[in-house]
Amino acid sequence: MSLALCMMHQVVLAGGFKIGLQGQRQIGMGHTGIGLAQDAATIYFNPAGMSFVDNQISVGVSGIIPRVQFLDANTNLITNAENQFFTPFSLYANYHLKNTPLNVGLGVYTPFGSGVKYPTDWSGRFVLTSINLTNVFLQPSISWKLNDNLSVGGGFVYSLGHVDLNRQIPLSSNGGQVEASGNLEGAASGLGYNLGVYFKTGKVFSGGLTYHSRVDMKVDNGNAVFNNIPAAAASSFPNTTFTTELPLPGEVGLGTAFRINEDLTLALDLNYTFWNSFKSLGFDYADNTDRLTDEASPRNYENAWAARGGLQWDASNRTTIRAGLFYDQTPVQDAFVNPELPDNNKIGAAFGFSYWLEDRLSLDVSLLYEDVAKRQTLNTETQLHGTYRTKVMIPGVGVNYLFGKKIKKRTNRMN
Amino acid sequence: MKKFRIILLSSFLIVGLYSCKPNLDGFIPSNGDADFTTYVSIGNSLTAGYADGALSRSGQENSFPMMLSEQFAIVGGGDFTVPYLPSGNGNDGSGGTNRVLTYLPNCQGTIGVTPVLASGSAASLASVGASGPYNAQGVPGARAVDALSAFYSSLNPFLARIVTSPGSSSILSEALRINPTFFTLWLGNNDVLGFATAGGVGNVDPGFPLPGDLSDPAQVGGALTVLVDSLTSRGAEGVIANIPNVTSVPFFTTIPWNGVVLTQGAADTLNLIYQQVGHPNIIWKAGANPYIIEDTTVVHGTLRIRQARQGELILLSTPGDSIRCAQWGISPFKALGDAYVLDENEVAEINEHTANYNTTISNIASSYNIALADMNSYMKTFTGGVVYNGVDLNASFISGGAFSLDGVHPNPRGYALIANEMIRVINAKYNSTIPTVDVTTYDGIIFP
Numbered sequence A: 001m002s003l004a005l006c007m008m009h010q011v012v013l014a015g016g017f018k019i020g021l022q023g024q025r026q027i028g029m030g031h032t033g034i035g036l037a038q039d040a041a042t043i044y045f046n047p048a049g050m051s052f053v054d055n056q057i058s059v060g061v062s063g064i065i066p067r068v069q070f071l072d073a074n075t076n077l078i079t080n081a082e083n084q085f086f087t088p089f090s091l092y093a094n095y096h097l098k099n100t101p102l103n104v105g106l107g108v109y110t111p112f113g114s115g116v117k118y119p120t121d122w123s124g125r126f127v128l129t130s131i132n133l134t135n136v137f138l139q140p141s142i143s144w145k146l147n148d149n150l151s152v153g154g155g156f157v158y159s160l161g162h163v164d165l166n167r168q169i170p171l172s173s174n175g176g177q178v179e180a181s182g183n184l185e186g187a188a189s190g191l192g193y194n195l196g197v198y199f200k201t202g203k204v205f206s207g208g209l210t211y212h213s214r215v216d217m218k219v220d221n222g223n224a225v226f227n228n229i230p231a232a233a234a235s236s237f238p239n240t241t242f243t244t245e246l247p248l249p250g251e252v253g254l255g256t257a258f259r260i261n262e263d264l265t266l267a268l269d270l271n272y273t274f275w276n277s278f279k280s281l282g283f284d285y286a287d288n289t290d291r292l293t294d295e296a297s298p299r300n301y302e303n304a305w306a307a308r309g310g311l312q313w314d315a316s317n318r319t320t321i322r323a324g325l326f327y328d329q330t331p332v333q334d335a336f337v338n339p340e341l342p343d344n345n346k347i348g349a350a351f352g353f354s355y356w357l358e359d360r361l362s363l364d365v366s367l368l369y370e371d372v373a374k375r376q377t378l379n380t381e382t383q384l385h386g387t388y389r390t391k392v393m394i395p396g397v398g399v400n401y402l403f404g405k406k407i408k409k410r411t412n413r414m415n
Numbered sequence B: 001m002k003k004f005r006i007i008l009l010s011s012f013l014i015v016g017l018y019s020c021k022p023n024l025d026g027f028i029p030s031n032g033d034a035d036f037t038t039y040v041s042i043g044n045s046l047t048a049g050y051a052d053g054a055l056s057r058s059g060q061e062n063s064f065p066m067m068l069s070e071q072f073a074i075v076g077g078g079d080f081t082v083p084y085l086p087s088g089n090g091n092d093g094s095g096g097t098n099r100v101l102t103y104l105p106n107c108q109g110t111i112g113v114t115p116v117l118a119s120g121s122a123a124s125l126a127s128v129g130a131s132g133p134y135n136a137q138g139v140p141g142a143r144a145v146d147a148l149s150a151f152y153s154s155l156n157p158f159l160a161r162i163v164t165s166p167g168s169s170s171i172l173s174e175a176l177r178i179n180p181t182f183f184t185l186w187l188g189n190n191d192v193l194g195f196a197t198a199g200g201v202g203n204v205d206p207g208f209p210l211p212g213d214l215s216d217p218a219q220v221g222g223a224l225t226v227l228v229d230s231l232t233s234r235g236a237e238g239v240i241a242n243i244p245n246v247t248s249v250p251f252f253t254t255i256p257w258n259g260v261v262l263t264q265g266a267a268d269t270l271n272l273i274y275q276q277v278g279h280p281n282i283i284w285k286a287g288a289n290p291y292i293i294e295d296t297t298v299v300h301g302t303l304r305i306r307q308a309r310q311g312e313l314i315l316l317s318t319p320g321d322s323i324r325c326a327q328w329g330i331s332p333f334k335a336l337g338d339a340y341v342l343d344e345n346e347v348a349e350i351n352e353h354t355a356n357y358n359t360t361i362s363n364i365a366s367s368y369n370i371a372l373a374d375m376n377s378y379m380k381t382f383t384g385g386v387v388y389n390g391v392d393l394n395a396s397f398i399s400g401g402a403f404s405l406d407g408v409h410p411n412p413r414g415y416a417l418i419a420n421e422m423i424r425v426i427n428a429k430y431n432s433t434i435p436t437v438d439v440t441t442y443d444g445i446i447f448p
Helices: A024-028 A047-052 A231-236 B002-019 B057-061 B064-075 B171-177 B189-197 B217-233 B264-276 B320-325 B344-367 B375-384 B412-430
Strands: A056-062 A067-072 A078-080 A089-096 A102-109 A114-117 A130-147 A150-173 A178-201 A205-212 A215-227 A240-248 A251-261 A264-273 A280-285 A295-298 A304-314 A319-328 A346-358 A361-372 A375-378 A385-391 A393-402 B039-043 B099-105 B111-117 B136-138 B182-186 B237-241 B260-262 B287-289 B292-294 B305-307 B371-373 B386-388 B391-393
Touching: A024 A056, A024 A304, A024 A319, A024 A346, A024 A361, A024 A393, A047 A102, A047 A130, A047 A150, A047 A178, A047 A205, A056 A361, A102 A150, A130 A178, A150 A215, A150 A240, A178 A240, A231 B099, B039 B064, B039 B171, B064 B136, B064 B182, B064 B412, B136 B171, B171 B217, B182 B217, B189 B344, B217 B237, B217 B344, B237 B344, B237 B412, B260 B264, B344 B371, B371 B412, B375 B386, B375 B412, B391 B412
Parallel strands: B039 B136, B039 B182, B182 B237, B237 B371
Antiparallel strands: A056 A089, A056 A393, A067 A078, A067 A385, A089 A102, A102 A130, A114 A130, A130 A150, A150 A178, A178 A205, A178 A215, A205 A251, A215 A240, A240 A280, A251 A264, A264 A304, A280 A295, A304 A319, A319 A346, A346 A361, A361 A393, A375 A385, B099 B111, B260 B287, B292 B305, B386 B391
16 A cells, blocks of 8 residues: 555646646545636636636645655666655635626636755756745636526736756865855745636536736845855856746646535546746856856746546445546756656556535545556756656545534535 | 545555656677776776876776776676776876876966866875785876887886886786786877977987887787787777777867967058068968977078967967967967967878877777777867767866866766777777766866
């Protein structure tokens, strides 16, 4: 059983540096939810779904402990990245404005990010020793119920982010005992939006269509700090500022749900992410020298598909059990795989359940593991040649609190 | 029910987290068709690990044969004994120490990093022959034409210290004492380098070449053939490396042929001077101008001088401050002497000899069916620069990161690249799968 749990995974949890952990109930169903509005997390998955969800607050957090390994194809030597712990979270509130067809809501969630830390003496240290990309979306949203079958919704996205990147610099001093290093760190922000249409027919079928806009995260005044530069090269590496831009890609999504019987619901989602906006990772330094020149490291991501499916079974009037599967295509081509994100195609399997502690309060638990093919690469820019493999387990927990309306049946159903 | 579920789930999590360690399997290293049990390295300073103008203990530890022996050990290679010098400073063979970088102002008052001789005394070259024979037999200064000579072991202090009886042991006889199953042979560099680094003042193809002469390709080929024949006839397999072109190393490329950069005013002044001394044909202009070099074949004018031409090489041994501040290579009376310049005829002789040596080496490799390491082609890639795991390495002096402070020999990082090229060639020839070394674990240039 432990082996079964121990599938491979990447640093982040969907293709590229997108994180597929935006709602505990949805994670349990393979991160489906575009066509199945079942709690306030629909603000992320499909804001139009708010019209078909009761007033409620959903909060959740997941724990990621990625374990990354690199096997150098030339030296046959293995590098294990250091263990780290990441906690992407989400918080959603949905509220119906009485006597109107409108719902308003707010989502605060972490749709992108990545983090990996290698030993500072590893062979690829001049490419990267650590990276930490963090990101929070704030999304005030509104949905309009056109009739009993159809709603439209949208949200405005204000994105905050932070990048922190470290690498060694091949300059040694003090008899070879001290090696120089550089740190690039800065805060970023960007704007975007999230649109959706949601419809349902009777109690057996629902569906949705969404569009998440691209969000360009701009670092305007990052700090570039260099350490242990030999005095002879100090003027080549002045501490300075930098600007950079990281495009968080747009996405279209299509989802449906079928109620197979009273207790069993099937959800299916397709996502298509416009990763080709990520051409290169550049750093534009305020001060340029002979050694410190502006960088543009090619990434050349390609657009990528994900297909997802999930089931949920209302096992009792207190318990709902979920399971899901997905296939997520990597946007990263072989020649551009970097230690910052040793990504690959992956198959994910998820389990989850909700347990109603009382009429209005449920505990939502998810457990996700993903099987990622090991990734062989010869990076054309850095010549780093080898195989990456990463494993991670992602347990998640959340609570959902309903307010306002008297609850007739606690477990989920097609609203 | 609830408690049970939580307990069950928690136990899955705990077990799962502990077992979630990735476990990649590398390739299985194999010796293929070769036997690395007893490896001997035969060669000159490049094989000994000479760097920064001297042989030192740390240089020996970072020599490419040392790296190879460690990789061979993965596929059945045995002990690799090295005639270590005492640790500390190196020895250039005549009691001088190795070079280190230090901060010094030049004649213009600009402070920069400059290679200087390490302070203190040079490592002792006292004999360690009694503990031989050694697997590491690189002999700094040795030419191919020296390899069979017993007398040579009384002339070369690096060879004298490792043999049992100087004057009667040769490089070949020492190598055979090891009974090698595998060898690397890289000789012939000094047959051209001695001539080239001395500015081409030596003789070409003399019957008895002295250090500083350009060896006759027939003699080089003859000696190498005897070496390979003796080794392979006793069952050894191995690799023979060829000779890099001199323009692959910074000693010959750091000072450009047209390094005199002038303003229009300075050029006008020089033009006046050159008219006055009877060389109006030498024209100076604003921007980059060729150095003035001695040339005894010049017939016009009063002085035997002319401007350097593209393709001619100014050696790194030319005193930098003399160029910067004392009008060397600029004033008509301070033309760069023959010892600091390889003129076009000398360059042509050197290139022709290098090509001839390499043809012979290639022929030896194929007729004895051993591996050929084409170091000439490989080291040419340094000029444009090579990238290893994100590190840019090239043949620029100091800043390039691959050559040591003498401008001829690699530093440990450069030697690691050479070791990896050797491994690549060996793997290809002998169907072995020997892992290469991690170049980044070896030191590049060390700044003060």
